[in-house]
Amino acid sequence: MIPAAKAELGTLEFVPTFSASLDVHYGFTLTPRGTVKDVWAFANDGPANALGAGAAQAAAASLNGVRASIEAGFELAHEEGFALSVSGTYDGVGDSRYEALGLRFGVRKTW
Numbered sequence: 001m002i003p004a005a006k007a008e009l010g011t012l013e014f015v016p017t018f019s020a021s022l023d024v025h026y027g028f029t030l031t032p033r034g035t036v037k038d039v040w041a042f043a044n045d046g047p048a049n050a051l052g053a054g055a056a057q058a059a060a061a062s063l064n065g066v067r068a069s070i071e072a073g074f075e076l077a078h079e080e081g082f083a084l085s086v087s088g089t090y091d092g093v094g095d096s097r098y099e100a101l102g103l104r105f106g107v108r109k110t111w
Contacts, residue, residue: 014038027079032085035071067095073104081110 019033043064073087089102 009041010042011042012040029077029079030074031077032074033072035069037071038066038067038070039075040066066096067091067098068093069100071102075106077108081108083108 015035015037017033017035019031021029021031024030041064069089069091070085070093071089073085075083075085077083083106085104085106085108087104089100089104091102092099
């Protein structure tokens with residue numbers, strides 16, 4: 001029989017986004033934007049409730065703490081419905097145990 005294991009992890013996130021649209025020449029609109037995502041992760045640090053649960057609790061508890069990610073980018077849209085977007089992300093601000101980078105490209109056409 002496999003013993004029961006229990007690990008609890010909760011998160012609370014605060015995600016403000018800032019953007020502003022700027023009209024540029026020939027029907028184009030440029031929209032720079034930035035996002036700061038603050039994440040507070042918290043785990044139950046209580047005693048293991050069954051044999052083998054300690055490893056699962058230790059993994060969840062290692063995520064305890066606050067960290068932030070920053071995303072910045074822009075969208076260039078045309079009044080005829082075509083748009084291109086680019087953004088970059090850095091995650092791990094405030095947590096030396098975690099770091100991630102991301103890059104996103106997008107193309108959109110509305111009919």
